[in-house]
Amino acid sequence: MTDSAPHSHMPSPMEGKVVLITGGNSGIGKAAALSLSRMGADLVLLCRNREKAEAARSEIRSSSGRGAELIVADMLIQREVRRAASEFLSTSSRLDVLLNNAGSDFTSYEETEDGIERTMALNYFSQFLFTNLLLDELKKSAPSRIVNVSSVAHYGAKLDFASINGKGRMGTGGLGAYARSKLALNLFTFELARRLQGSGVTANCLHPGGVRTNIWSHAGAFAPIAMLGSLFMLSPEAGAKTSVYLASSPEVEGVTGMYFEKCKPKEPSAESRDGAEAAKLWEVSERMTGFIAPRTPP
Numbered sequence: 677m678t679d680s681a682p683h684s685h686m687p688s689p690m691e692g693k694v695v696l697i698t699g700g701n702s703g704i705g706k707a708a709a710l711s712l713s714r715m716g717a718d719l720v721l722l723c724r725n726r727e728k729a730e731a732a733r734s735e736i737r738s739s740s741g742r743g744a745e746l747i748v749a750d751m752l753i754q755r756e757v758r759r760a761a762s763e764f765l766s767t768s769s770r771l772d773v774l775l776n777n778a779g780s781d782f783t784s785y786e787e788t789e790d791g792i793e794r795t796m797a798l799n800y801f802s803q804f805l806f807t808n809l810l811l812d813e814l815k816k817s818a819p820s821r822i823v824n825v826s827s828v829a830h831y832g833a834k835l836d837f838a839s840i841n842g843k844g845r846m847g848t849g850g851l852g853a854y855a856r857s858k859l860a861l862n863l864f865t866f867e868l869a870r871r872l873q874g875s876g877v878t879a880n881c882l883h884p885g886g887v888r889t890n891i892w893s894h895a896g897a898f899a900p901i902a903m904l905g906s907l908f909m910l911s912p913e914a915g916a917k918t919s920v921y922l923a924s925s926p927e928v929e930g931v932t933g934m935y936f937e938k939c940k941p942k943e944p945s946a947e948s949r950d951g952a953e954a955a956k957l958w959e960v961s962e963r964m965t966g967f968i969a970p971r972t973p974p
């Protein structure tokens with residue numbers, strides 16, 4: 677073969693990598709799944725609905741020619757999160773990328789069986805628990821990556837430790853709870869990055885942009901405005917770009933503890949960078965999920 681002859685096979689950086697995506701059946705998560713599958717990744721999709729999960733798997737297969745493993749679990753419920761993590765660990769032998777994408781905003785107040793307001797439970801506490809349960813697998817597979825889908829909504833939010841489980845604290849139409857859940861996710865990401873220094877596992881978070889997805893259909897009283905606004909929003913494919921970049925690009929190999937937008941680092945809110953708040957949140961989260969991280973000797 678001469679130098680000018682085309683390469684028969686250019687391996688993709690994702691060939692043979694196991695990527696676990698939560699909420700991979702819809703919106704940004706599905707668009708990221710399609711893209712990463714076309715790059716050669718071995719996908720595992722965690723979805724709460726078997727039928728929707730199967731539909732996403734068929735779409736992925738026809739787009740990339742590759743299959744995907746499915747885990748069906750409701751991430752609002754901590755025992756389901758634990759079962760999903762065990763199911764993954766019993767069937768997979770490595771984990772290269774954990775894309776914590778599942779999320780929602782609830783406009784009415786209801787508590788989960790764990791006694792936590794739903795937005796806070798789904799967007800933060802379940803991510804804390806799920807990620808920690810998979811941490812050893814990520815360490816074993818290092819270099820590996822944790823990518824958390826946060827939101828620009830975190831700017832301006834403040835945590836209230838007196839009601840961290842969200843009791844009686846929905847805020848305007850649920851947006852207050854949503855903003856706090858994403859601030860908590862940022863604090864968690866940066867604390868994780870600190871704890872994972874030297875392990876080869878990176879942790880970053882991102883804002884995907886304003887993206888036309890199902891999330892806007894449950895915006896309660898804001899739904900009509902949101903649906904109208906969605907005409908000007910990004911497509912799910914465009915909205916998945918930063919998730920895909922953080923999951924796969926060699927450019928961010930080793931980059932950790934950062935917040936990204938449009939595939940570029942951006943300064944998150946000052947509250948997101950408060951190390952004392954992050955440490956306190958970690959302690960509270962351990963208590964509320966029953967997951968106690970192993971203590972490193974002083």
Ligand SMILES: NC(=O)c1ccc[n+]([C@@H]2O[C@H](COP(=O)([O-])OP(=O)(O)OC[C@H]3O[C@@H](n4cnc5c(N)ncnc54)[C@H](OP(=O)(O)O)[C@@H]3O)[C@@H](O)[C@H]2O)c1
Pocket residue numbers: 698699700701702703704705722723724725728749750751752777778779780798825826827828883884885886887888889890891892
């Ligand atoms: N769209 C935006 O403009 C925007 C902006 C900033 C941040 N985000 C974030 O982007 C992420 C993806 O949202 P999206 O916009 O793509 O919305 P979406 O289309 O509604 O996707 C959300 C995904 O999460 C899943 N999910 C919801 N509740 C779940 C549960 N209890 N257990 C397991 N999975 C659950 C959904 O499953 P079902 O299909 O079964 O509901 C769906 O697959 C979220 O974290 C969201 O906060 C979105």
